[in-house]
Every structure is written in C-alpha cells, then in structure tokens.
Amino acid sequence: MTNTRVPDVRPPRTVAATAPAVGGDRPSARDRGTRLLAALFLTPTIVGIVVFTVVPIVGSVVLSFFHWNVIDSPRWAGAANYREVFTDSTVLVSFRNTLVFMVLAVALQLLIALTLALAVNGRMPVWLRSVFRSAFFFPLVLSAASISVVMKYLFNQDFGVVNWALGLIGIAPVPWLTSENSAMAAVILVYVWQQFGFSFLLFVGGLNNIPKEIHEAASLDGATGLRKHLHVTLPLLSPTLLVATVVGVINALQVFEQPYVLTDGGPGDSTRTVVMVIYESAFEQLRFGEASAVGVLLFVLIMVVTALQFRLSRRFVHYQ
Amino acid sequence: MTDSHVTRRTLLRYGAYGAGAAALAGTAASWDRLTGADIPGRDDGSLVVATLGPAYGPEAIRSLTEGFKKVHPDIKLRINAVQATDWSDFFAKILTQIAAGTAPDLVYVATEGVQLFAQRLGVALDKWVKRDAAELREYFADVHPSLVESMMYEGSLYQLPVEFNAADMYLNSQVLERAGAGFPAPDWTRDDFTALLRDMKKSSGSQFTPYFWTNRLWGGVVPWLFANGTNLLAESKAPGGAWLWDGFYPGAERQGRGGGYRWTTPQATDARVEESYDYLASLIQEDLCTRPEGGNGQNLIGVFSTGRVGVTPAGGFWAGGLHLAGMRPGSFDVQFFPRWRTQRMQFGAAGYALLRTSKKQDEAWEFIKFAARRDTLMRLFETNQTTPARRSMLTADRYREIGPRHWQVFYDTLDKFPDTGPIPAPPQVAEVEQVLLKHTGTALASRRSVGPALRRMQSDLEKAMERDA
Numbered sequence: 001m002t003n004t005r006v007p008d009v010r011p012p013r014t015v016a017a018t019a020p021a022v023g024g025d026r027p028s029a030r031d032r033g034t035r036l037l038a039a040l041f042l043t044p045t046i047v048g049i050v051v052f053t054v055v056p057i058v059g060s061v062v063l064s065f066f067h068w069n070v071i072d073s074p075r076w077a078g079a080a081n082y083r084e085v086f087t088d089s090t091v092l093v094s095f096r097n098t099l100v101f102m103v104l105a106v107a108l109q110l111l112i113a114l115t116l117a118l119a120v121n122g123r124m125p126v127w128l129r130s131v132f133r134s135a136f137f138f139p140l141v142l143s144a145a146s147i148s149v150v151m152k153y154l155f156n157q158d159f160g161v162v163n164w165a166l167g168l169i170g171i172a173p174v175p176w177l178t179s180e181n182s183a184m185a186a187v188i189l190v191y192v193w194q195q196f197g198f199s200f201l202l203f204v205g206g207l208n209n210i211p212k213e214i215h216e217a218a219s220l221d222g223a224t225g226l227r228k229h230l231h232v233t234l235p236l237l238s239p240t241l242l243v244a245t246v247v248g249v250i251n252a253l254q255v256f257e258q259p260y261v262l263t264d265g266g267p268g269d270s271t272r273t274v275v276m277v278i279y280e281s282a283f284e285q286l287r288f289g290e291a292s293a294v295g296v297l298l299f300v301l302i303m304v305v306t307a308l309q310f311r312l313s314r315r316f317v318h319y320q
Numbered sequence: 321m322t323d324s325h326v327t328r329r330t331l332l333r334y335g336a337y338g339a340g341a342a343a344l345a346g347t348a349a350s351w352d353r354l355t356g357a358d359i360p361g362r363d364d365g366s367l368v369v370a371t372l373g374p375a376y377g378p379e380a381i382r383s384l385t386e387g388f389k390k391v392h393p394d395i396k397l398r399i400n401a402v403q404a405t406d407w408s409d410f411f412a413k414i415l416t417q418i419a420a421g422t423a424p425d426l427v428y429v430a431t432e433g434v435q436l437f438a439q440r441l442g443v444a445l446d447k448w449v450k451r452d453a454a455e456l457r458e459y460f461a462d463v464h465p466s467l468v469e470s471m472m473y474e475g476s477l478y479q480l481p482v483e484f485n486a487a488d489m490y491l492n493s494q495v496l497e498r499a500g501a502g503f504p505a506p507d508w509t510r511d512d513f514t515a516l517l518r519d520m521k522k523s524s525g526s527q528f529t530p531y532f533w534t535n536r537l538w539g540g541v542v543p544w545l546f547a548n549g550t551n552l553l554a555e556s557k558a559p560g561g562a563w564l565w566d567g568f569y570p571g572a573e574r575q576g577r578g579g580g581y582r583w584t585t586p587q588a589t590d591a592r593v594e595e596s597y598d599y600l601a602s603l604i605q606e607d608l609c610t611r612p613e614g615g616n617g618q619n620l621i622g623v624f625s626t627g628r629v630g631v632t633p634a635g636g637f638w639a640g641g642l643h644l645a646g647m648r649p650g651s652f653d654v655q656f657f658p659r660w661r662t663q664r665m666q667f668g669a670a671g672y673a674l675l676r677t678s679k680k681q682d683e684a685w686e687f688i689k690f691a692a693r694r695d696t697l698m699r700l701f702e703t704n705q706t707t708p709a710r711r712s713m714l715t716a717d718r719y720r721e722i723g724p725r726h727w728q729v730f731y732d733t734l735d736k737f738p739d740t741g742p743i744p745a746p747p748q749v750a751e752v753e754q755v756l757l758k759h760t761g762t763a764l765a766s767r768r769s770v771g772p773a774l775r776r777m778q779s780d781l782e783k784a785m786e787r788d789a
Contacts, residue, residue, distance in 0.1 A: 033333065070419040071440050158529045158610055159623050167526075178611035180765065264614040266535075267761030268773075283412035284750040 057299070064292035071286070081293035091294060093269045094277045097184070101273065102252040105188045105195075109248055110241070113196040117203035118229065133204065137197040144194060148261035151190045152177065155262070180270040183263050187271050191258045195251065199244040206240030207233070238317040246309050253302050274298045366398040367683045369672065370417070370424040372410045373403035383699045388690050395683045400424055407432045408750055418677070425678035426687060430670040431742045432537065432749050435473050439747045443674040444476035446563065448685045453567055459692055460568035462710045464734040465577055467669045468564070470742035472580030475560020479671030480692040483706040485635025486667040486733035486740065487543040488654050490724075495630040499523040504655050510547065510599070513658040517608040520630040531603060532620055532629040535612035537753045538668045538743050539633045541760050544600060546741070547660040550592035552756060553583035553744045553781070583746040586781030588774045592661075597774065601767045612760050621645045624652075633657065635667075636707030636730040639722055643704070649723030656729055665733050665740040669709065707731070751784035
C-alpha cells in the first residue's frame with residue numbers, strides 16, 4: 001500500500017512565529033495575534049512619545065516661524081526669528097559659551113570619573129568600594145537648583161567657605177561668580193561635581209566587564225601600570241567611554257540650572273547658555289517664536305554633535 | 321484547509337480579544353479621569369486671586385479668605401499662591417497660566433509688572449473708583465499719592481497699592497560702635513557715606529564688607545542713579561489722572577501729579593549715570609563694597625546679622641527679616657539713602673491687577689477694595705514682612721518689639737521727599753532689567769570698564785525699547 005497522505009510541508013510553528021515574513025507570504029494567525037498584542041502593549045508608549053516628544057518638536061518648529069507673546073494671537077514671521085537669532089549678539093555668545101562649557105565640562109567629568117573608577121576598581125575592601133560608589137553618585141540624585149543655591153554661598157567672594165579655605169593657604173579671595181575670568185570655571189566645577197557620578201558608575205561597570213585574563217596576559221607580556229591602562233584597559237573600555245561621552249555631551253549642551261542660579265548668566269553674558277536664552281526669551285520676554293528658533297537650532301546642534309561622535313567612534317571604539 | 325480560512329479556534333480567540341478590549345475600553349471610559357476641571361477652584365465659580373507664594377503663607381491666605389467670606393458670603397474665593405523666586409519668575413508663571421487657559425481673575429503685581437499688565441492684560445479701575453468714591457476716600461487719605469501714581473498707566477488707575485518698600489539704608493549698630501561712628505544724620509551725603517565705610521573697614525577684620533548690595537532693579541545701582549539726579553530711562557508723566565487727584569487729594573498733594581510714569585528714552589551714557597557707576601567702581605576698588613552679585617537679598621540677612629556687613633539698602637521688609645534672624649531692636653537701625661545731587665529715593669509697590677479675561681470683574685473689584693482695607697492689612701502684615709501702603713499702620717507699637725528705632729524713615733521717605741519715585745519699569749521691563757543687570761556686572765569689573773559697558777547697555781536698551789513689549 002502506497003502512502004497517499006499529502007506530506008505536511010508547512011514549516012514548524014516555532015519557526016514560523018519568529019521568522020520574518022518574506023515576499024507575499026501571509027503571516028499566520030498566530031503571528032497576527034502576536035503582532036496585535038505587541039501593538040496593544042506598545043500603544044501607550046507610542047502615544048506618549050507622539051504627545052510628549054513629537055508634537056512639541058513639531059510645535060516648536062512651527063512656532064519658530066511665528067511671533068507669539070502668549071497674550072495675542074500668533075503672527076506669521078517667516079524667517080525673521082532665525083534672522084534675529086543670527087544677528088543677536090547675546091544668542092551667539094550663548095552658543096559659544098555652551099560649546100566651551102561642553103568641551104571643558106565633559107572632558108573634566110570623564111577624566112575625574114575615569115581616574116576615580118580606576119582607583120576604586122583597584123585593591124580595596126568591598127565595603128569601602130561601596131562607600132565611594134555611593135558618595136560619588138550621591139550628588140547626581142540631588143536637585144541641580146538646590147545644589148547651586150548652596151554652592152552660591154560657598155563661592156561667595158566675601159563670605160564663602162571656598163575663599164576662606166584658600167585664605168588659609170595664603171591665596172587672596174577670588175571673585176568666583178562675579179568676574180568674567182572665573183565665573184565659567186565656577187559653573188563648570190559645580191556641574192562636574194554633580195554629574196561625574198554617572199560616568200563613574202558606567203566606567204566601574206565597564207571595568208568589571210574586562211576579563212582578568214587579558215590583563216594577566218598583558219602582565220606576562222611585560223606591560224605595567226600606565227602602559228597596561230593605555231593599551232589594554234582603555235581600548236576595551238572604549239564602548240563605555242563612547243556612551244559616557246555621548247550622554248555627557250547631550251547633557252552639557254542643555255545646561256541651565258547651574259548657570260541660572262549661580263550667576264544668572266553673568267557677569268555680562270560670560271556664563272549665559274543657550275537654554276538660558278530660550279528660557280529668558282520665552283518666559284521673561286514673551287518672545288516664544290524667537291525662543292523656539294533658538295530651541296530648533298540647539299536641537300540641530302545636538303543632532304550634529306552626536307552624529308559626529310558616532311562617526312568618529314568608528315576609529316576609536318573597539319568592540320570585543 | 322489553508323490559512324485564509326478562519327478556524328473556529330481563531331474566531332474564538334479574536335472574539336475573546338475583542339471582548340477584552342471592549343471591557344477595557346468600557347472600564348477606562350467609566351473611570352473618573354483627572355481633567356483640567358478637577359483642578360481645585362477651576363470652573364467652580366470661584367474668584368481666583370494669584371499671589372506671590374512666599375509672601376503669602378498659609379496664615380495670610382486663611383486670613384484673606386475667611387475675612388472676605390465674612391464680608392461677601394456670596395462670592396467664593398480661592399487664593400492661588402504661586403511659588404516663585406522673584407517677581408519676574410512670578411510673572412512668567414502667571415503668563416503660563418494665561419496661555420494654558422487657566423488665567424486667574426486677579427494677580428498680585430509689583431511695580432515691575434504694573435505697566436506690562438496694564439498695557440496687555442489689565443482692566444482700568446477708574447469706573448469702580450469713581451462709583452465707590454465715598455467709600456474709598458478714607459483709603460486715599462491714608463495712602464501717599466506717589467504710591468497711587470505708580471499704579472497708573474496712561475491716565476488710568478490699575479491697582480490700589482497695599483504695600484511698598486523704599487530703598488533705605490540699614491546700618492548694623494555693633495559695626496557702627498566698633499568704628500566709633502555715630503548714627504548718620506537724615507541729610508547725610510554721599511561723602512559722609514564713603515567716610516563711614518572707610519571707618520568701618522579700618523576697625524574690622526579682612527572678613528568684613530562695609531557695604532553690600534545685590535545687583536537687581538530694586539535696590540541695586542538704581543538708587544544711586546536717583547540720588548545723582550538721573551535715571552536709566554528718561555522719565556516723564558503721562559497726561560490725565562485729574563479725575564483721581566482732584567477727587568481724592570488736596571491741592572498740595574496733587575501738585576505735579578499726572579496719569580502715571582512714562583519711561584521712554586534710554587540714557588545709560590548720560591554723564592551722571594557714568595558718574596554713579598564710577599563711584600560704585602571706586603568703592604569696589606577700595607574694597608569698601610562687594611562686586612555686584614545677583615539674588616534677592618535673602619542671603620544677606622545672615623551676614624548682616626552676624627556683623628560681617630555694615631550697611632546695606634533694604635526696605636521695611638527687612639525689619640521683619642532681621643527680627644526672624646534673631647537681631648534685637650537696638651542692634652540695627654535704618655536711615656534715608658544718602659544725598660548726592662538730590663535725595664530723591666526709589667520704591668517699589670504692589671497691589672492687585674484685574675485681568676481682562678476675568679468674567680467676575682465686579683466681584684474682583686470687591687476683593688480689591690477688601691484687600692486694601694486697614695483691618696485686612698493689619699491682619700496680613702502682622703510680621704512686618706513689608707511696609708504697609710497705609711500711613712496709619714506705621715506706628716511705634718508695630719516696631720516696638722522688632723525695631724528699628726528710626727522706623728519713621730519708612731514712610732517719611734515718601735512724606736518728606738515727595739519726588740521719591742518708582743523704579744523704572746516700562747512694559748518692556750523684563751528686557752530692561754536683564755540689560756541693566758548684565759552690563760552692571762561688566763561695568764563694575766574695573767573703573768576703565770564703566771564707559772564701554774554703559775555704551776553697550778545703551779545700545780541694548782535702545783533695542784529693547786524699540787521692541788513691542
């Protein structure tokens with residue numbers, strides 16, 4: 001007797017459920033159900049992103065072509081807001097300040113975080129390591145505004161603890177927040193002190209992921225101390241370094257609270273940042289169109305800088 | 321059978337999905353959701369009054385609401401104490417509420433925002449003031465015309481002032497004693513002031529600052545401009561206002577009054593402005609005063625009360641603040657701002673502005689009148705956190721426990737110097753203030769930087785004034 005049964009040529013269900021649909025193949029009922037369920041779960045997130053991210057971004061772009069002062073109806077402005085931005089010395093200075101701030105703050109933040117991560121990752125009792133991790137991360141969970149209020153007192157030229165401490169070693173009082181030469185430095189110090197904990201934690205995690213065997217092999221090959229860090233640790237840590245740099249740069253380009261509370265952008269415009277200009281234009285001077293134009297430019301700047309970082313990372317980042 | 325046919329099992333599954341989704345949708349639809357209408361007081365018929373939060377604590381709010389309820393049981397009132405660091409922050413939040421469609425009916429507005437609100441959002445109170453003239457006669461008799469005039473815009477009255485603060489000079493008695501200096505005379509001059517600072521510096525250590533001031537529109541560099549007979553913007557008076565002056569003030573007091581202040585042409589490069597900045601720069605160089613730093617003066621209370629600062633400009637509000645900081649009545653005192661070319665001083669006042677968007681304007685007017693009553697202000701300003709606009713409230717009793725000894729200075733700044741005026745606050749005040757603070761910071765870096773910084777200030781002010789507010 002011959003076998004007259006038609007062989008079942010359909011792929012096993014497990015494969016069908018995970019394989020991508022090809023050409024005109026119709027997805028199975030189970031696929032459709034899974035997709036429906038996935039769509040249901042994703043809907044709240046998608047709605048959230050659309051309502052709270054996409055709509056405001058589109059809204060800002062649209063608003064940047066209008067004059068609007070909240071009280072009266074918006075008036076079409078064309079490119080006038082952008083022209084204003086490119087001719088307003090305060091805005092241009094704020095972009096320069098923000099870029100300077102970004103370069104110095106991120107470099108310092110990464111340097112401190114990496115140095116401390118390497119130190120904490122060395123031979124040290126576990127409990128002490130936990131103490132350092134908590135201590136370095138602690139400022140990050142505090143409000144930037146409240147930290148800045150306290151720092152404003154500490155950096156006060158006449159009554160601040162910082163100058164008092166410097167006085168003990170014979171250094172004359174420094175006008176930290178009231179001199180164009182030192183105000184940006186003070187703002188950067190406060191910002192870095194609060195922010196380096198995040199990079200520090202990333203680096204600690206990254207260092208723990210480097211297999212000990214590689215370091216041991218390097219030691220056997222004669223590598224010591226700094227050479228080992230430069231040629232083994234840093235290349236293996238480069239993906240973490242990239243993440244820390246990208247996040248650090250994006251955060252630094254949006255700095256607001258520290259300069260706003262510490263110096264209010266002064267003296268002059270020496271510590272005025274782009275986000276401060278957006279806030280002042282919109283909420284103090286009621287020029288929402290111009291504020292939106294500055295916001296759009298900042299958005300573009302962040303996109304460009306981030307893209308550049310990823311582009312450059314191809315040369316310097318090594319994935320195991 | 322192919323996939324194109326729906327099996328019974330699939331049908332049942334989709335049916336179950338459908339039923340589940342319908343049940344979810346039904347449940348969600350039947351839930352009580354939080355909407356804008358759930359915000360307390362919104363759309364519930366209440367008269368909403370926005371006040372500057374830190375200035376109006378829970379006690380003051382209770383006092384206002386309960387007191388108003390007794391007088392007007394038919395009007396539901398809600399005080400919206402907006403938390404803000406200063407007046408510009410407060411205005412920003414109020415404007416955000418207006419943009420969000422939740423505009424209050426009344427807003428507590430200081431001199432900084434009077435013209436901005438009047439021009440854009442406010443309703444003139446003229447018709448109600450004329451209607452209730454008999455009732456208001458007692459109020460105007462008790463309030464200095466300068467305060468009232470500062471609340472006028474282009475001939476109309478927009479607020480009834482309830483409080484004010486003039487920039488007078490507070491002196492630390494312990495520091496005066498240490499310097500062997502007596503309490504200055506009411507007509508002390510700028511040179512007397514400088515000499516006093518030098519004496520204070522000589523008799524104190526390196527951690528001591530004779531004169532401390534904060535860089536802001538009120539109490540910063542502006543009082544020095546006033547004393548030197550100039551201003552940041554050329555000042556003039558709008559026509560009109562006779563309906564008010566003739567109706568409520570005797571001849572001598574209405575002399576020279578108009579329809580409110582006009583601040584128009586910037587004059588930052590005026591020789592007297594430069595001279596005033598030069599003077600402050602010289603004090604900084606001589607280590608007699610601080611470099612200008614932002615803030616609202618709150619941080620100053622601590623250093624003043626511990627004797628690390630000798631002199632600072634502040635208003636009646638500081639009497640309450642220093643008392644809370646533990647200073648006893650004899651340990652500090654207050655004197656007029658020193659004379660230079662003039663002894664014209666500056667003040668800032670505040671009252672309630674009625675918004676055009678309000679649908680309860682008559683009820684709002686009743687609140688404005690209630691808030692300006694003497695008994696209301698007596699309850700509200702118990703702790704001397706400000707200077708009441710009513711002259712009769714400044715009594716020896718009020719200052720016996722908290723000082724200062726020369727408390728009469730607060731109201732005498734208006735009574736004895738009737739040309740004392742409000743800080744320059746045109747509708748473009750936000751930009752004007754920003755430009756002033758920004759360039760004051762750079763101008764006082766050294767004496768050589770005064771001229772260039774003032775030229776930049778002039779250019780920025782011109783730009784700001786050309787802009788529509």
